Amino acid sequence: MSARAGVDVGGSGVRAVVEFATGRRRVRLTRPTHRRATIDGASVVEAAVEAVTQAADAEHPPRLDAVCVGTTGLPGLIEDPAAIAAALRDRLGARRVMVAGDALTTHLGALGGRPGVVVAAGTGVIALGTDLGPVWNRTDGWGHLLGDEGGGAWIGRRGLAAALRHLDGRAGGSAPLAAAVATRYGEPAGLLGRVYNGDSPSFELAAFAPAVAEAAHGGDPVASGIWRDAGERLAESAVAAAAGLEPLFSWGGGLFRTGNLLEDPFRHAVLTRVPAARIVAPDGDGADGALRLLDHPPVTRHAGPFLHASGFDDA
Amino acid sequence: MSARAGVDVGGSGVRAVVEFATGRRRVRLTRPTHRRATIDGASVVEAAVEAVTQAADAEHPPRLDAVCVGTTGLPGLIEDPAAIAAALRDRLGARRVMVAGDALTTHLGALGGRPGVVVAAGTGVIALGTDLGPVWNRTDGWGHLLGDEGGGAWIGRRGLAAALRHLDGRAGGSAPLAAAVATRYGEPAGLLGRVYNGDSPSFELAAFAPAVAEAAHGGDPVASGIWRDAGERLAESAVAAAAGLEPLFSWGGGLFRTGNLLEDPFRHAVLTRVPAARIVAPDGDGADGALRLLDHPPVTRHAGPFLHASGFDDA
Numbered sequence: 001m002s003a004r005a006g007v008d009v010g011g012s013g014v015r016a017v018v019e020f021a022t023g024r025r026r027v028r029l030t031r032p033t034h035r036r037a038t039i040d041g042a043s044v045v046e047a048a049v050e051a052v053t054q055a056a057d058a059e060h061p062p063r064l065d066a067v068c069v070g071t072t073g074l075p076g077l078i079e080d081p082a083a084i085a086a087a088l089r090d091r092l093g094a095r096r097v098m099v100a101g102d103a104l105t106t107h108l109g110a111l112g113g114r115p116g117v118v119v120a121a122g123t124g125v126i127a128l129g130t131d132l133g134p135v136w137n138r139t140d141g142w143g144h145l146l147g148d149e150g151g152g153a154w155i156g157r158r159g160l161a162a163a164l165r166h167l168d169g170r171a172g173g174s175a176p177l178a179a180a181v182a183t184r185y186g187e188p189a190g191l192l193g194r195v196y197n198g199d200s201p202s203f204e205l206a207a208f209a210p211a212v213a214e215a216a217h218g219g220d221p222v223a224s225g226i227w228r229d230a231g232e233r234l235a236e237s238a239v240a241a242a243a244g245l246e247p248l249f250s251w252g253g254g255l256f257r258t259g260n261l262l263e264d265p266f267r268h269a270v271l272t273r274v275p276a277a278r279i280v281a282p283d284g285d286g287a288d289g290a291l292r293l294l295d296h297p298p299v300t301r302h303a304g305p306f307l308h309a310s311g312f313d314d315a
Numbered sequence: 316m317s318a319r320a321g322v323d324v325g326g327s328g329v330r331a332v333v334e335f336a337t338g339r340r341r342v343r344l345t346r347p348t349h350r351r352a353t354i355d356g357a358s359v360v361e362a363a364v365e366a367v368t369q370a371a372d373a374e375h376p377p378r379l380d381a382v383c384v385g386t387t388g389l390p391g392l393i394e395d396p397a398a399i400a401a402a403l404r405d406r407l408g409a410r411r412v413m414v415a416g417d418a419l420t421t422h423l424g425a426l427g428g429r430p431g432v433v434v435a436a437g438t439g440v441i442a443l444g445t446d447l448g449p450v451w452n453r454t455d456g457w458g459h460l461l462g463d464e465g466g467g468a469w470i471g472r473r474g475l476a477a478a479l480r481h482l483d484g485r486a487g488g489s490a491p492l493a494a495a496v497a498t499r500y501g502e503p504a505g506l507l508g509r510v511y512n513g514d515s516p517s518f519e520l521a522a523f524a525p526a527v528a529e530a531a532h533g534g535d536p537v538a539s540g541i542w543r544d545a546g547e548r549l550a551e552s553a554v555a556a557a558a559g560l561e562p563l564f565s566w567g568g569g570l571f572r573t574g575n576l577l578e579d580p581f582r583h584a585v586l587t588r589v590p591a592a593r594i595v596a597p598d599g600d601g602a603d604g605a606l607r608l609l610d611h612p613p614v615t616r617h618a619g620p621f622l623h624a625s626g627f628d629d630a
Binding site: 076077138139140142143144145146147149157160161164165168169170171172188189191192195196201205236237240241243 | 391392452453454455457458459460461462464472475476479480483484485486487503504506507510511516520551552555556558
């Protein structure tokens with residue numbers, strides 16, 4: 001049976017679309033995919049194969065004609081995308097394999113091949129402004145210690161810090177967030193242990209972002225301020241990535257699913273900086289973008305470090 | 316030969332004072348003492364024994380009558396201070412052993428036993444307000460991901476983020492800090508590898524704080540702003556720890572050795588919040604405080620989770 005798959009491997013979850021002659025099947029799995037803050041190829045491969053297998057509703061990995069995996073860590077943190085491509089070829093039998101940065105697959109999912117800027121905000125953040133031709137502007141994507149400003153780990157970290165500030169009696173503390181920490185972790189020592197001694201600090205931090213959303217919806221001004229700041233930071237990254245492009249903006253990644261909390265300040269902050277901006281809701285997600293990328297191998301001529309392709313005639 | 320030792324084990328260095336009948340010898344070693352962001356007792360013991368041996372100018376660990384080690388991670392991150400005390404007793408032959416939080420030893424070093432607030436700012440930050448009797452207010456000390464606001468890792472992280480913002484063309488970037496990153500790490504990938512794949516993220520972050528100081532001294536407004544914010548955060552922690560005490564404030568830890576950059580905004584921010592505050596330069600450092608603690612075992616009746624003592628009559 002002829003089949004192709006698009007996969008999006010994020011910091012806290014995986015999405016896959018498998019396209020059969022008879023139609024598409026989708027799956028979304030939530031789990032920490034990157035341990036110890038490093039991104040290793042083996043875990044990307046495992047996550048992708050598992051998601052494709054589930055999306056195909058099969059017991060064993062299906063045999064595919066082509067597969068494209070978009071993942072965090074590209075460009076920059078993944079040392080050898082060719083090794084990931086080779087492993088995917090072996091495990092899924094696909095002749096045509098692409099390994100792309102999730103900035104690229106999210107862009108293609110959101111804007112469907114149109115030039116513009118897409119900010120991908122999940123656990124981490126990366127913005128890509130591109131015309132899929134000569135212009136490739138990438139901003140942020142520097143990880144939870146050095147950047148990813150406005151992303152899930154950033155929001156969770158700010159929320160947890162505000163909870164601890166409240167416990168200390170320091171300025172800027174939040175009682176509702178302190179209550180959320182107590183519910184989730186018990187004593188602060190439980191929180192410290194999970195964040196500092198756990199396998200994936202960024203996953204642990206991002207896991208608190210929903211509690212920050214809940215507190216904001218409940219009217220907590222500290223929590224609301226964190227989401228406003230996040231929208232502002234994401235807008236800064238998006239606007240910086242728009243250099244040399246028509247000002248068309250969209251987004252992807254799990255974080256924007258919190259709705260108005262993030263979307264409103266993001267829109268406002270982009271329009272403040274670029275009054276002519278057009279801001280559109282995304283057409284599809286990173287898995288859709290990965291599938292679309294399989295149809296557009298000419299992109300590979302320009303995508304540089306965002307893409308490793310093998311088995312494509314003009315790759 | 317009768318000897319006692321006081322040791323201060325911080326995130327990026329160790330200080331020791333060994334007191335012989337003939338006088339005192341001191342040593343200061345700089346190195347990352349805590350790996351992988353966790354604090355394990357074995358590394359505290361190794362660091363302390365090495366520093367005491369060097370301070371004694373001996374080839375092998377000296378035999379001591381008494382030793383007190385102040386360390387980060389207490390209270391909270393060190394699970395078993397009794398195990399550290401037992402190891403120190405074995406390795407140094409001391410009958411009387413104390414293992415204290417560095418907040419307490421820094422307090423005793425800086426204020427010499429007077430009630431008040433001392434903020435310990437090195438790689439991390441912890442403030443302690445105490446009268447060494449019933450009042451024990453501790454603020455921050457939550458580590459580089461959740462707090463330690465205004466400390467060395469916090470300053471370095473902000474400086475590195477500002478460098479990457481500059482490279483992205485985002486708002487809030489700093490060209491001098493970007494140049495410092497290029498000198499130190501080459502391409503950003505070199506920085507990412509060291510921070511995310513290294514043994515001690517907080518040490519790596521804090522190691523950039525001197526570059527932020529240099530940029531501030533050179534007139535970079537972004538770098539100056541980071542130090543101003545740091546002074547403000549440290550003041551917030553100090554003021555919160557002053558509840559129920561006379562408003563006497565001091566500080567300890569390596570970070571204040573940058574001089575006016577930090578001390579001026581700290582003083583200003585404390586006085587803005589507590590106009591009656593008295594702010595005094597520290598009498599001594601954490602190693603002095605550890606030595607002093609050996610003379611004041613009655614403190615142990617009150618110090619609770621800040622102190623584990625064994626071999627003292629009223630401990």
